[in-house]
Amino acid sequence: MHIFLTILAFVLGGAGGALIAMHLGRPVTAGKPAPYGKRMIPVLIPVLLLGFVLRFLPGLGKVFASVLLAAFCLVCEGTNRGLEKRDGKLLEMAFVFRIPASARMQYIDLPACRASLVRSAQISGIVSALIGAAALVLLDQKNLLISQIVTGVILTAAVTIADIVLAKSRGKKGAAA
């Protein structure tokens, strides 16, 4: 059960972190996004919540919530850092044309932040193992520690493999064009 909860929390937290970072990083005023510091607020809130979650949540909810918050923070921060590398002129273009959010994410945001997004997701996998293990220790379920750590390592490996596969498919598409 804790393996399923860890994977679910990792996916939800990571996807939520990336989407919120991209939403907050949209061009709002004259083609410019909100300042970096302001966009980091969603990262800070879960960090503050983490201690509360580890201390007070009952049962395996502790594992789920701590992995969710950790993945959210790390991926949101990584995505925000990557979004800083976007070409400001492309953002102005997106603003002037009122490009749909999905197209902006696909063509401008993701190419700019892919590397740091993948790196932060890989780190999230390892952190999921550690923080999940800490939660299990607090729950006095030390017999589940090994499987928790293996799950984190598998998540990291899965992110790496998915990145390689996506890069190859993009390369093939480009070659075909």
Added chain:
Amino acid sequence: MTIEVLDVCKSYDGKSVLKNVNMNISSDAVIAVAGARGSGKTTLIRILLGLEKPDSGQVNLLGDYKYAWINAGTVFQEDRLCPGYTAVENVAMVNAKLSGRVARQSLEKLLPPGAADKPVEELTPAQRRMVCIVRACIIPSDVRFMDEPFFGMTEEEKERSIRYIRETIAHTPLVLTCLPEEVPSFCRVYPLD
């Protein structure tokens, strides 16, 4: 809709770029803002697009207009195309309702066969300008702003692009910028010193 430019002034670091610019862009206007390099053509377009604020003066939208901003198909001074994506993808991305097939059909009116499906960095500079022109013309807009759209084109390519622009956006106002010696014959000239 009419765009009214009233006494617009803009300066950077104490150097005046635009001084008391007045202009009316009505629904049938086809205006060439002609000036030398550094005369403020791009700054004027950026102010019209709301990307810069004038130091003084106003840009007003007159008449029955549904947006708070100017809904403009734009060719920027630089290409501003997304690298790694094809010409078709770069054009189709600007509107969710626009299919790749429609984008390709429009691009094929200007580009040589096969070029529409190449990544934009493999196109010549003139072909990239053509992609920008198609991107600006293909979406429904209330006005078109084109900042030196024919830069780097041969006479034949320029003629072809002008023909495409005139056929595609016959009934929308157009403001383009160019050097004084390159004003297209179908435009009313607005000289910028």
